[in-house]
Amino acid sequence: MTRHPNIVVAGRNLAAVDRYSDCLSRSSRFEVQKSHMTNGTCDPLHSSESSPSLLIVHVDAKVSLELEELSKRSADQRPPVIVIAAEENPELMRLAMRAGCRDFFVEPISESDLLGSTARLLAETTATHSGSSTVTALVNSTGGSGSSFLAVNLAHALQSACGCRTGLVDLDIQFAPLSQYLDVQGKLGVIDAIMHADDLDEVAFRAYLTPHESGVALLGGVRGKELVQVDSTSSMLVESWQHILGLMSSTFDQVVIDVPRHLDALGMATLRRADTVLLVLQQSLLSVREAAYLRQLLRTELGIPAEAIRCVVNRHEKRAAVEIADVKRALRTDDLLLLPNDYAAAAQSVDVGKPLLEHVPRSPLARATRELALAMTGAHVERKGLFSKMFGG
Numbered sequence: 001m002t003r004h005p006n007i008v009v010a011g012r013n014l015a016a017v018d019r020y021s022d023c024l025s026r027s028s029r030f031e032v033q034k035s036h037m038t039n040g041t042c043d044p045l046h047s048s049e050s051s052p053s054l055l056i057v058h059v060d061a062k063v064s065l066e067l068e069e070l071s072k073r074s075a076d077q078r079p080p081v082i083v084i085a086a087e088e089n090p091e092l093m094r095l096a097m098r099a100g101c102r103d104f105f106v107e108p109i110s111e112s113d114l115l116g117s118t119a120r121l122l123a124e125t126t127a128t129h130s131g132s133s134t135v136t137a138l139v140n141s142t143g144g145s146g147s148s149f150l151a152v153n154l155a156h157a158l159q160s161a162c163g164c165r166t167g168l169v170d171l172d173i174q175f176a177p178l179s180q181y182l183d184v185q186g187k188l189g190v191i192d193a194i195m196h197a198d199d200l201d202e203v204a205f206r207a208y209l210t211p212h213e214s215g216v217a218l219l220g221g222v223r224g225k226e227l228v229q230v231d232s233t234s235s236m237l238v239e240s241w242q243h244i245l246g247l248m249s250s251t252f253d254q255v256v257i258d259v260p261r262h263l264d265a266l267g268m269a270t271l272r273r274a275d276t277v278l279l280v281l282q283q284s285l286l287s288v289r290e291a292a293y294l295r296q297l298l299r300t301e302l303g304i305p306a307e308a309i310r311c312v313v314n315r316h317e318k319r320a321a322v323e324i325a326d327v328k329r330a331l332r333t334d335d336l337l338l339l340p341n342d343y344a345a346a347a348q349s350v351d352v353g354k355p356l357l358e359h360v361p362r363s364p365l366a367r368a369t370r371e372l373a374l375a376m377t378g379a380h381v382e383r384k385g386l387f388s389k390m391f392g393g
């Protein structure tokens with residue numbers, strides 16, 4: 001069983017220590033320890049036997065003996081630190097930097113900001129020694145449901161908001177929609193990588209990835225090349241593809257793969273390999289019906305367990321002809337992820353070829369995508385409102 005990262009929340013103000021500890025504990029992905037400091041105690045780590053994965057220090061005075069104490073330790077003797085100050089104070093900020101602070105907040109701080117920063121710092125510290133990644137495959141129930149657009153924006157949010165090294169794969173090799181959404185054009189792609197799979201190791205393989213300025217690396221189709229006729233049912237091809245998937249998995253923390261709906265051998269091998277399949281649908285009768293059929297196929301034909309398949313209702317609207325209760329009934333699940341209908345944000349993002357969080361970060365759709373990425377990395381916001389809005393409650 002994997003042990004959750006342990007986080008110490010320290011401070012002199014008991015109410016603040018309780019508040020931030022409770023917020024982190026609710027995500028149930030961290031072990032949280034409170035360190036309430038009184039009178040003579042200056043070391044925020046006084047009650048911890050071993051160094052925690054992360055230390056959060058709340059400071060409500062103009063001077064902080066705790067930060068002074070931390071700054072006396074050498075960098076390798078202190079964990080990553082987040083400082084939350086009750087008020088703005090440049091002197092405190094300088095002291096925090098000396099104490100090795102990686103993120104500095106002035107109250108009020110939202111739960112999602114705290115959880116986002118926590119997830120990012122933990123991902124950064126574990127990135128160097130994590131063996132393999134989490135693979136998420138997306139497939140749409142009907143064309144235009146939004147699986148390609150979501151794949152791009154989810155990958156971008158995992159990289160930019162959660163600090164995960166993220167690889168993105170586009171299996172629609174002929175039209176290469178993901179390269180369009182990111183406005184990048186590579187010279188090499190999926191087919192080239194498959195053809196040379198036998199010679200590829202983790203270093204050589206990087207030549208087939210197209211970098212986006214956010215840090216996301218795309219392995220996709222290459223537009224403008226001759227129409228590739230690949231017999232994608234040949235078993236050799238699937239073996240090569242599995243090797244490439246292995247390389248993606250050992251290179252990145254998170255791998256997001258967009259799988260076209262006309263499932264071929266590559267698509268099926270990918271879905272079988274994924275830790276989670278996101279089945280993207282819309283609130284229309286046809287889309288829900290197709291989603292129910294595809295979900296059944298994934299379970300019976302590909303043997304994917306029910307808990308690995310999550311249904312995403314994209315372009316969600318409260319007043320749609322098909323209500324969420326109907327979708328739950330048709331798909332026989334209460335576990336739905338909801339992403340709002342946000343035409344303006346989607347259209348702007350697509351027009352300029354920039355991800356939502358980069359181009360329209362305050363839009364409802366950008367925020368919801370970020371929350372989904374945070375939930376995937378374990379820093380979900382179990383707060384009534386945000387969470388229930390997103391998870392169909």
Ligand SMILES: Nc1ncnc2c1ncn2[C@@H]1O[C@H](COP(=O)(O)OP(=O)(O)O)[C@@H](O)[C@H]1O
Nearest residue numbers: 140143144145146147148149315341342343346
């Ligand atoms: N939540 C949303 N709200 C509004 N428009 C959206 C939303 N999600 C996607 N879109 C729009 O739908 C278009 C088609 O999506 P796409 O991901 O290419 O579909 P698919 O891959 O499922 O065929 C995108 O170009 C985008 O403009």
Ligand SMILES: [Mg+2]
Nearest residue numbers: 147148172177
């Ligand atoms: Mg698509």
